[in-house]
Amino acid sequence: MRGMRAGWLVAAALLAASVQAAPAAPPAAADPAVRVPSFWDPKHRPEKPELGRLALIRFLTEEDYPPFNFKGGDGNPTGFNVDLARAICEELKVACTVQMRRFDTLLDALNENRGDAVIASIAITPQTRARADFTDRYYRSPARFVARSDFDLKDIRPETITGRAVAVVAGTAHEAYLRAFFAETSLKTFPTLDAAKEALKARQVDLLFGDGIALAFWLNGSDSANCCAFRGGPFLESRYFGEGVGIAVRSGNEPLRRAFDWALQKLWERGVYTDLYLRYFPIGFF
Numbered sequence: 608m609r610g611m612r613a614g615w616l617v618a619a620a621l622l623a624a625s626v627q628a629a630p631a632a633p634p635a636a637a638d639p640a641v642r643v644p645s646f647w648d649p650k651h652r653p654e655k656p657e658l659g660r661l662a663l664i665r666f667l668t669e670e671d672y673p674p675f676n677f678k679g680g681d682g683n684p685t686g687f688n689v690d691l692a693r694a695i696c697e698e699l700k701v702a703c704t705v706q707m708r709r710f711d712t713l714l715d716a717l718n719e720n721r722g723d724a725v726i727a728s729i730a731i732t733p734q735t736r737a738r739a740d741f742t743d744r745y746y747r748s749p750a751r752f753v754a755r756s757d758f759d760l761k762d763i764r765p766e767t768i769t770g771r772a773v774a775v776v777a778g779t780a781h782e783a784y785l786r787a788f789f790a791e792t793s794l795k796t797f798p799t800l801d802a803a804k805e806a807l808k809a810r811q812v813d814l815l816f817g818d819g820i821a822l823a824f825w826l827n828g829s830d831s832a833n834c835c836a837f838r839g840g841p842f843l844e845s846r847y848f849g850e851g852v853g854i855a856v857r858s859g860n861e862p863l864r865r866a867f868d869w870a871l872q873k874l875w876e877r878g879v880y881t882d883l884y885l886r887y888f889p890i891g892f893f
Contacts, residue, residue, distance in 0.1 A: 763839025
């Protein structure tokens with residue numbers, strides 16, 4: 608999520624390139640071990656809101672945040688967020704455009720009526736809620752522990768890793784979470800995620816704790832050399848890791864916000880969301 612950006616853009620860019628080159632068909636060969644999370648209550652049956660004469664939805668997104676949103680080989684926007692926006696428009700039977708802008712200009716552009724909605728991995732926080740209204744979340748990044756493959760502990764809880772050395776990036780929400788809930792561990796802070804990963808590979812620590820998406824790309828890339836694997840979790844404490852990511856609309860635009868919530872649940876129920884998720888995130892991080 609933006610605001611919690613991790614050092615995984617290089618690996619993500621490689622995945623994005625492979626996604627763009629792949630055919631558009633659903634990923635029938637996806638790893639069955641990948642769990643696709645659901646953020647929708649199956650008992651909730653929202654009614655489709657009336658959109659009146661709305662004939663076009665203008666989505667805004669960021670220029671360079673693969674695999675969520677980035678420029679394709681033809682210069683047009685692509686990525687998980689972009690494809691999800693287009694699927695929403697198809698579900699609502701409304702035309703849409705997707706314009707790319709710098710991340711720091713997106714909410715201002717929305718409030719200046721240069722677009723109708725922002726779909727750019729903006730975390731739902733009190734600060735962003737003060738500037739826009741948000742749909743229900745449609746994804747979130749959990750925190751995860753990683754250990755070397757020969758580490759024998761599978762059940763990671765405060766009492767099972769007392770005294771163990773745990774690497775974490777200094778000054779992050781992940782460090783704060785460990786200090787609050789895993790206070791009996793031997794915390795080792797590092798300036799970057801890359802430094803923490805190297806410490807784990809070199810057996811200087813027993814475990815590494817960090818962003819699940821960033822770690823998933825690393826574990827499944829060549830840099831990890833198959834050294835390590837997830838252990839325990841996922842950890843989803845909202846006070847530390849946020850509420851998740853939603854689509855932003857101008858404050859008070861309740862019809863459009865409700866329409867997006869309706870469309871997102873329909874896309875989940877029909878399997879469209881799952882297909883997109885597995886296409887862009889074939890690596891399990893939940």
